Amino acid sequence: MCLGIPxxxxxILPDRPDLAKVDVSGVRRAINIGLLDGEHLAPGDWILIHVGFALSKIDEEEAKAALAFLEGIGQAYADEMAALRDSTIEKG
Incomplete structure (x- = not known):
């Protein structure tokens, strides 16, 4: 199962404006925000992430509700978090 995670x-990485350092439940990773080109993004904003890419900007209330749901589904969320911890985006 693949999940979108808030x-x-x-x-926003100064040398790579298409990448942002993002905190997902205590795990910090560089995430590609290039698909959201034209969307104003700044520290403190919430995004929905799938396989290292930001898919959409979401509000904090929606993010917290999604995280609560994901934590409640158990193993699929644990698997997705493990994949996120092990992933990296090469700076290039």
Whole structure:
């Protein structure tokens, strides 16, 4: 099962404006935000992430509700978080 996971933008990388450092339940990773070109994004904003890409900007209330749901479904969420922890985006 593949899930979209909410994450909070911590930093837009200055040398790579298509990447943002994002916190997802305590795991911080570089996420590609290029699909949201034209959307104003800044630290503190929430995005929906799937396989290392931001799919949409969401509000904090929606993000917290989604996280609560995902944590409640158990193993699929644990698997997705493990994949996120093990993933990296190469700076290039």
């Amino acid at each position: 994450g909070e933008i911590v930093q």
